[in-house]
Amino acid sequence: MLSERRLQVLRAIVQDYVGTEEPVGSKALTERHSLGVSPATVRNDMAALEDEGYIAQPHTSAGRIPTDKGYRLFVDKLAGVKPMTGPERKAIQNFLDGAVDLDDVVGRTVRLLAQLTRQVAVVQYPSLTRSTVRHVELLSLAPARVMLVLITDTGRVEQRMVDCPAPFGESSLADLRARLNSRIAGRRFADVPQLVQDLPEAFENEDRGTVATVLSTLLETLVEETEERLMIGGTANLTRFGHDFPLTIRPILEALEEQVVLLKLLGEAGDSGMTVRIGHENAYEGLNSTSVVSVGYGSGGEAVAKLGVVGPTRMDYPGTMGAVRAVARYVGQILAES
Amino acid sequence: MLSERRLQVLRAIVQDYVGTEEPVGSKALTERHSLGVSPATVRNDMAALEDEGYIAQPHTSAGRIPTDKGYRLFVDKLAGVKPMTGPERKAIQNFLDGAVDLDDVVGRTVRLLAQLTRQVAVVQYPSLTRSTVRHVELLSLAPARVMLVLITDTGRVEQRMVDCPAPFGESSLADLRARLNSRIAGRRFADVPQLVQDLPEAFENEDRGTVATVLSTLLETLVEETEERLMIGGTANLTRFGHDFPLTIRPILEALEEQVVLLKLLGEAGDSGMTVRIGHENAYEGLNSTSVVSVGYGSGGEAVAKLGVVGPTRMDYPGTMGAVRAVARYVGQILAES
């Protein structure tokens, strides 16, 4: 177990390194932080911290930099979440309040988050699987062609073309529309399959095939449609990454283009509370030099999607976590209102 | 006027510089291209080309690199468009054929273009203003709340919430829906305003306000909704840009996030035929070290949107232009089929 002072030393190292981006030595540490001990003592502590794997030297006779393990300890034990100041909260709220539709909410959120943290922001669209159905609409585009439009409580709209096995009359369509909506409007996606299971039986023989087709398309849309979209922003902040540029940045840009990777990244994070993944804790190799701070957000008490930021492991964790948490909270409010 | 040989020298310089990324000298030129003259002669030609502003030296006693003006001449007079090979065309077609909906078409196009050109690809969604209405749907969500869903011939769906000044009955809604569709389905957006102008008159006094509100929302969606979306991809290719990295790349990333800038960029390009904007020809300062190759694409003979790539001025123009043209052509076909 590390002594209290050694933890303080580690905290000081992390803070200094995050600020200066340069390896920090024992002398500089004692000058900038009032630890009450001499550089020599700090050196001993550093040696111990290095033995434990919390810090490392890039080269012999250079200062120390925190390892992933060091950051982990810092985040878990040494630093809290830095709350936003009053004016900052106001600004967040004002900025988000101007949004006119879901796309706009997500777009604003992503820009806001990128600007606040000066890092790359990732915002997942409110997920279909956790929301409820507001309305289902069926349009006849041709005798045997129906367009299915699904509207969710978060304002999201999904449409699907359905090719019917047989022509489907206007009246049957209206019937199906009415029955569908009375059963599933306001219900959670997860419950829909059971609720519509016996619907085909209510129809004439000739229409049953079509009804079944429409229903299966609807279920597909609900389930398989975990093709959850997301929006990213602030990629220009990647240029602040560091010196060894092209090598680090390339895989990150590649990762950011692979929505699958990002969705998995956000998905792995815990459902409630904030998740911080540091360096190699990220499963995706290209992001091994980055940390991901993510949190769920939602309209009610429940999370319907996630958002977060991707930045260098050397990031201001308390500040970033504060910004992410605050933004998530206000987006949730906005969604609840609309 | 430049002699034929000097133009050949310029062409050779451009080709070599694009290939090697290094200033090209007179000796190297004569070795790699059979110009039939000695290095000394080439030197004289180079001096002349430099006087005219087509090439420049980064430092005294270094090789020459083309200027924006040099690339311009190269593109206009010295190089054609390199057509895709048969297998390449097949591959493009196969890749795009798998698309299931509009988002997928655009997504695939962007990835394809980025991969083919190894540059940043930008694809604009088929524009609303030039397409036709396939269907308009009205849904009653609350007594005085209507959702308007607009479906275009390119498969795009736009939805809007409409708050009505007065409650609006189901039957009136059905009436409006029917009248609207019979008038504007299949018509071009531009024609819609006239076609619906006198619609409120067909309704009872009490409903006229609501009908007018719905119509004005519809028109807004059609017109103001030149908020044309776009998709970008291949940003990882920016890492191939060069040496003076962070300085060049940052403004580019910033430009790419500003959809307004990109839309303006594509918008400035001519409506038909391919447009190449080289270096400082781009109005936006951050893109002064890039070239933009863009072209319109569309389902019929007419362009409904544009696509293009952004890359370093030092790019393979013939190849890039060939790829852009081919992709635009096939996307047009896909859209026409669906």
Added chain:
DNA sequence: GCTGGCACTCGCGCGCACAGAGTGCCAGGA
């Protein structure tokens, strides 16, 4: 008008020495 030759200019890479920051270790003191 093209060519070969020649002197000249620079940028780049290399070796070297030096300053500065930081370390590890040790002996002495609280």
Added chain:
DNA sequence: TCCTGGCACTCTGTGCGCGCGAGTGCCAGC
């Protein structure tokens, strides 16, 4: 037992000088 000051050592980064090589401009000759 733990902290401290001192000391020798090890690196990296930087500035300088030098030589090489690529490339140029110019000129006289064909």
